[in-house]
Every structure is written in structure tokens, then in C-alpha cells.
Amino acid sequence: MSKHTPGPWSVDQSRNSGITIRSGRMGVAKVFASNLEDARLIASAPELLEMLKSLYNMPDERSLNDISNEELDLWMQAKQLIAKAGGE
Numbered sequence: 001m002s003k004h005t006p007g008p009w010s011v012d013q014s015r016n017s018g019i020t021i022r023s024g025r026m027g028v029a030k031v032f033a034s035n036l037e038d039a040r041l042i043a044s045a046p047e048l049l050e051m052l053k054s055l056y057n058m059p060d061e062r063s064l065n066d067i068s069n070e071e072l073d074l075w076m077q078a079k080q081l082i083a084k085a086g087g088e
Contacts, residue, residue, distance in 0.1 A: 004085075007046025011039045049085050052078050 005023045012020040019039040021029040031039040056078040067075070 004046065004049075007050075009043040009046055011036070011043050013039075045085075049082070053082055056082060 005026070005028050007023065009021050009023050009028055012022050013036070019031040019036065020027050021031070021039060021043050029042055031042065056075065
């Protein structure tokens, strides 16, 4: 899995050229549409990914045979999204 810029990320609206997503002082991404909601979502990505990985690993405590089909579908979607975030 590829390494992304570590979080937490923050939203910086201080410049006249749109919104910048930052990791500390380093720019990570630029939101050109000046859409604050999109910028906040992007900035939360590292934390959301870590939470998704934690939730994905939870079935270790109980057998996958003991979860519902809906839970299994969500677990498989989490696996796919984690892979997508890693560039797979």
C-alpha cells in the first residue's frame, strides 16, 4: 500500500487562491472551486482511512461466519475502499 502524507490535515483559507489542505505547514491539496465542504472532507481523509482500517480489522474478534450478510457486505466494501486509497 502506498504511503500518503500523514494526518491530521487542516483547511487553510488564508490565501486568495482558493482553499489549501495542509499537513502542518506543507500543502497537500488545493480546492479550486472554493468549496469549503469539499475541503473539509478532503482534510478528514487520513483520519477516515485510519478509522475504516480499524473497523475493518474488528471481525478478528469474532468469526466472519457470525456476522449478517449486510455486515459482510459492508466489511467487503471497506476492504475495497482501503485498497482504493492505497492505489490498488
